[in-house]
Amino acid sequence: MTHPxxxxxxxxxxxxxxxxxxxxxxxxxxIMGHQNPDGDAMGSALALCLALRSERREVTVGYSGTFPTSxxxxxEGKDFIVPVAFCPELAQRHDLLxxxxxxxxxxxxxxxxxxxxxxxxxxxxxxxxxxRSPNHALVTYVNHRASATxxxxxxVIEALGxxxxxxxxxxxxxxxxxxxxxxxxxxxxxxxxxxxxxxxxMGGDIEHINDYLKRNxxxxxxxxxxxxxxxxxxxxxxxLATMILTQKMLDQTGSCLAEAEGLVEYPLLLTGVDMxxxxxxxxxxxxxxxxxxxxxxxxxxxxxxxxxxxHKQAAAYQDDSPHxxxxxxxxxxxxxxxxxxxxxx
Numbered sequence: 001m002t003h004p005x006x007x008x009x010x011x012x013x014x015x016x017x018x019x020x021x022x023x024x025x026x027x028x029x030x031i032m033g034h035q036n037p038d039g040d041a042m043g044s045a046l047a048l049c050l051a052l053r054s055e056r057r058e059v060t061v062g063y064s065g066t067f068p069t070s071x072x073x074x075x076e077g078k079d080f081i082v083p084v085a086f087c088p089e090l091a092q093r094h095d096l097l098x099x100x101x102x103x104x105x106x107x108x109x110x111x112x113x114x115x116x117x118x119x120x121x122x123x124x125x126x127x128x129x130x131x132r133s134p135n136h137a138l139v140t141y142v143n144h145r146a147s148a149t150x151x152x153x154x155x156v157i158e159a160l161g162x163x164x165x166x167x168x169x170x171x172x173x174x175x176x177x178x179x180x181x182x183x184x185x186x187x188x189x190x191x192x193x194x195x196x197x198x199x200x201x202m203g204g205d206i207e208h209i210n211d212y213l214k215r216n217x218x219x220x221x222x223x224x225x226x227x228x229x230x231x232x233x234x235x236x237x238x239x240l241a242t243m244i245l246t247q248k249m250l251d252q253t254g255s256c257l258a259e260a261e262g263l264v265e266y267p268l269l270l271t272g273v274d275m276x277x278x279x280x281x282x283x284x285x286x287x288x289x290x291x292x293x294x295x296x297x298x299x300x301x302x303x304x305x306x307x308x309x310x311h312k313q314a315a316a317y318q319d320d321s322p323h324x325x326x327x328x329x330x331x332x333x334x335x336x337x338x339x340x341x342x343x344x345x
Contacts, residue, residue: 010130010144015156016295018139023052023126023160026096029059030121032084034102036065037112037211038261039178041101044126046081047171048100051162053080060084060094064108065283066258070216074171076127086112091121101149103142104135110284126152130290130300131309147192150175154195161217164202173204174213181265182210183286185312220255227253228263234273235317241267244324245280257283264290275299275338277331279324287327289321297338 023029031049033041045061052059062084067075075081084090086109090097092165099108103125106113109141112120117136125137130144143150157168159277176196180188183196200206218226224245245260257280264278275293282288289306291299293313300315308317319327 028095030094031098031107032062034107037067040148040175041177044100044149047168050168051157060193068258068261073212094121097121097123103127103131104133147187147189148179169199169202171203173199174209221259223253224255227248238272239274241273241276243278247281279328285322287324290316
């Protein structure tokens with residue numbers, strides 16, 4: 001498994017044969033989503049792990065940072081889901097590193113940026129983001145038109161001929177629902193809905209999953225929610241909403257960064273708001289800027305201009321400032337007039 005890396009198309013319809021070969025041949029596999037994994041990253045990683053596990057193969061789901069407590073129903077009781085730090089021993093401990101919902105190792109471990117390929121096991125990646133950052137992947141399976149990475153993992157599991165067990169069904173359905181707002185957003189593609197229909201026919205329970213994802217908040221998250229909403233400010237005639245999250249707010253509410261997942265969506269409920277920018281500490285001395293918009297306002301290009309990426313209506317980037325207020329002023333100073341929201345092309 002030492003073939004040179006390749007840069008594959010951004011719209012692959014089916015899993016590459018080389019990817020399936022790596023997944024079939026490796027004996028010790030580590031599957032990782034991006035740092036602070038969300039529902040799609042964690043659900044996709046878990047589903048693929050369960051499909052690959054057997055008596056002769058050691059498959060682990062690792063994570064870096066924290067993940068939302070609402071995903072606890074997926075991870076509870078699974079001792080093969082563990083935190084994994086970047087270290088020189090990774091290449092000795094694993095035959096293969098599978099990245100899901102990201103293409104580059106530095107998206108998992110920031111300290112892995114600019115490290116030589118030999119610092120990692122052989123890498124393959126599955127993602128639905130059009131990320132053109134340099135990566136060490138030997139082969140990638142990417143389709144930026146997919147609603148979620150889970151769409152691609154579903155096809156990988158099909159191609160491997162693995163059984164869709166109840167746990168795999170639950171993990172995939174959770175991932176699809178997480179990245180589509182429970183199928184309420186414009187990225188709910190026909191393929192996504194086809195897969196969701198099949199998963200429901202296999203026993204997937206949308207109401208049960210939705211209950212965990214949307215009605216399972218901790219008291220600390222509720223307190224963080226009220227604190228962050230109190231920082232909302234409007235710009236550009238009410239079309240741009242900003243919101244900030246500082247370390248002091250985390251400390252005062254007793255919450256963690258994972259509990260801020262999804263809060264960026266709420267200012268879009270305001271009449272007239274076409275774009276939201278949420279500035280929050282990232283735990284590494286920087287500010288993560290999460291962007292959301294209505295159709296017609298492309299925040300992906302804005303994120304790319306700042307070294308980030310994502311989708312047209314959901315993207316993000318990192319600002320070097322440790323102070324969210326400073327990062328906000330930078331963006332407001334440089335940001336031009338927003339285009340008028342409407343149906344995207």
